């Protein structure tokens with residue numbers, strides 16, 4: 001394989017007519033890392049991937065692969081390869097010819113390209129199926145053929161557009177593990193677009209959370225999970241409550257906010273903006289059903305709903321002007337002292353568990 005390359009986006013924008021799909025994003029993806037672009041439908045992640053691949057023009061800014069600006073290079077000359085959501089296999093060709101296709105385009109002689117394709121099929125444990133056509137394979141096998149076909153050009157970076165979305169939930173988890181071990185063994189830069197938080201958490205060294213054409217946060221999965229940078233990330237990752245209010249006091253590195261018509265809460269950090277409003281995040285699984293030692297680190301809530309999810313129990317509660325607040329308890333903790341809809345419960349958290357969130361510029 002070729003050497004893995006760093007990918008750099010320098011103030012990259014994508015404009016379609018009057019739609020600005022990507023707003024001047026800047027990012028470095030280290031060589032040999034597994035990067036996941038994560039975000040809801042329409043946030044601009046596919047446009048970004050397609051600009052890196054060369055399937056979409058760059059409206060503004062530069063894309064670098066290693067030290068080379070690749071904006072004006074055609075896809076085949078960038079050193080990247082793309083694996084599509086639909087796998088885009090040729091139905092009338094057997095696996096060897098499917099995998100060898102791009103070598104044929106490069107003018108490599110038939111015996112050599114068939115040998116190289118067979119080697120790649122062996123590596124993907126597909127050798128026994130070499131003479132089959134794609135329709136005679138399972139979804140997971142088709143995915144491996146698509147991977148083999150992308151990797152045969154020895155790219156410096158592999159770009160994957162929702163590569164697991166066509167698979168059933170069981171296969172998805174198995175192929176996810178295969179993708180990760182393939183990337184680790186090849187040491188190649190992988191850039192993978194997904195809207196699944198679990199997928200990004202499981203695979204990525206670097207998660208890039210996008211919203212509305214902008215990067216909300218780019219960090220390792222642990223940081224994104226534990227220290228979301230913005231209210232959007234906290235809500236999108238799904239494991240935090242976000243509480244918004246008016247800033248009423250700042251002391252040292254703590255900020256107190258007042259929720260509309262309700263309680264006052266103190267959170268770690270100071271807002272980085274001048275807005276009189278601020279948001280803080282609080283992990284749903286870091287909340288105790290016990291009174292707070294200090295006001296500002298808890299409230300009394302009315303239970304709205306209880307869902308037993310197996311290993312955990314999820315309570316939806318409201319109170320002190322806070323609606324849609326979620327508490328996730330371990331099953332044993334819940335069943336030691338079960339509560340039901342309509343009960344009033346004291347809630348509290350540790351001083352460092354509520355964290356002031358930032359805003360994305362622009």
Ligand SMILES: Nc1ncnc2c1ncn2[C@@H]1O[C@H](COP(=O)(O)OP(=O)(O)OP(=O)(O)O)[C@@H](O)[C@H]1O
Pocket residue numbers: 016017019020021039040041042043044045046047048195
């Ligand atoms: N060829 C195009 N012409 C015009 N607008 C486009 C085009 N492609 C994408 N868009 C718009 O750009 C925005 C970003 O689209 P993009 O496909 O990059 O988002 P995405 O995050 O990958 O979404 P999804 O997960 O649904 O694929 C959307 O508002 C979309 O409608």
